Amino acid sequence: MDIKAMLKKSGSVIGLVALFVVISCLNSSFIDPSNLKNLLRQVSINALISFGMTFVILTGGIDLSVGSILALSSALMGSFIKGGMDPVFGIVLACLIGAVLGSVNGLVITYGKVAPFIATLATMTIFRGLTLVYTNGNPISNLSDSDAFLEFGQGYVAGLPVPAIMMLIMFFILWFVLHKTPLGRKTYAVGGNEKVSFIAGIKINRIKIFAYTITGFLCGMAGAILTSRLNSAQ
Structure with a gap:
């Protein structure tokens, strides 16, 4: 070796x-075990975003808008829950909103022929501005007393923080997709050489849109965890 x-x-x-x-x-x-658990809870948010970013980088792209996607999906989820929506459905909705915002990046980059750096720099500003306007610059606090909602960001299962468990679950799912499926091999191929991938019949635009969509989805999930942990969207 x-x-x-x-x-x-x-x-x-x-x-x-x-x-x-x-x-x-x-x-x-x-x-100290309590400190390590706290670190796992904190790291899970950035880790989820980085899992999605891995797919984007493998396609030769970059996504600067991840923080803004997290903020906008959290703000929308927070306002819906505050308005009476079931918190569990609110978490699912945050992930879906994130996926939609991520797919917007993918569509602008692939069909708009805009460089990823420029496209996501623009959407970062747009999404951040929308969040500021939507919340009027104020946090949305005291969202819910639901145990299911609070446990998502604050709870423990078998001694491990729930966010850390979600992080591990997503890690193994995405690792499997990337290393054991045709979709993963195509992702590597697109990042390695787009021209050869195109000749080989790979739908390059679809792969790139998928990469940005999964990144947005994971940003929404990370936002839901952070909002649940603080019981506030800001």
Whole structure:
């Protein structure tokens, strides 16, 4: 086995472990189980977004609008729940709103022939502006006392935070899609060489739209977790 190649491939993991060890030595409370659980809860939000971004980057794109998608889907979900919508349905709706917003990015990039950086920079500003106008700059608080809603961001199952469990579930689903399905192989192919992929009969536009849509979906899910955790959309 080529140790140099293995170290290069695992560089980020080694760096994370080294950082974990250093911080643990500097502060022993860092490895306290309650702190680690809290870290898992916090990391789950960024992790979900990064899972989707992985698909986008593999197609050779970038998405700058993920934070704005999270904000807009959270604000809409929060206002609907505040208006009497069932909180569980509100969470599902947040994911669907995120998926729709993500697909808008994909459509602009593929059929509008706009560079991903420019397209998502524009939608980032648009979605953020819509959120500001919709909420009038104020947080939407005290959304629900529903246990099902609050558990989604604050609860535990078998000692693990629910957001961390959702993160792991989505990780394994998307890992399977990326490594074990034709869709995953086509995603790699599009990012590797679009011309060859086109000649091979791959529907490039569909793959790119899927990548941005799944990113939006996961932004909506991350937004729902954050809103549930705070019981507030802001």
